Amino acid sequence: MVDFSRVQKELQECNRDLDVSGINISLKGDNLTRLIGIIPGPIGTPYEGGTFSIDIVLPDGYPFEPPKMQFATKVWHPNISSQSGAICLDILKDQWSPALTLKTALLSIQALLSTPEPDDPQDAVVAQQYLRDYQTFVGTARYWTETFAKSSTLGFEEKVQKLVEMGFPEALVRSTLEKVNGDENMALEKLCSG
Secondary structure (H helix, E strand, O other): OOOOOHHHHHHHHHOOHHHHOOOOOEEOOOOEEEEEEEEOOOOOOOOOOOOOEEEEEEEOOOOOOEEEEEEEOOOOEOOOOOOOOOOOOOHHOOEEEEEEEHHHHHHHHHHHHHHOOOOOOOOOHHHHHHHHHHHHHHHHHHHHHHHOHHHHOOOHHHHHHHHHHHHOOHHHHHHHHOOOOOOHHHHHHHHHHH
């Protein structure tokens, strides 16, 4: 059975230093086993400036079993499926330990964005491009970040829709988005804290 008191503690700890890490975890609806993680694209990478959403599902055995995580935001990376968002990362499989937290897992995913492992790919096409034509890889990864991971590319209605899908009431989403001039990340922060 999932240790819900631990999950709540992890959420509080992760969101406490949001200003420093930029990493945020919130509930998807009202169930503590379905969460959404937010990580900023690392500086100095093609993902810089992007905000990436990661779907998190906690199995019954959490924290003794790894959380199931996959990108909800489309991303062009050798270790992340460009189709499904599946992530190839050892700590999400056999290297998981109950000493790790959701935040450390998200930090590891963020580090993976900085240091791809093309020799152990999740997406062979992206890995080949990374190894054979690095400049094209960087251009494509940047384009995908601009297209899928930057809130400015979303219209107001799409932002409303996205936040409502996370389980927030539409009227509250609209008023919160208006207060923060349509900044989806700030709106999400306010909705989660409030």
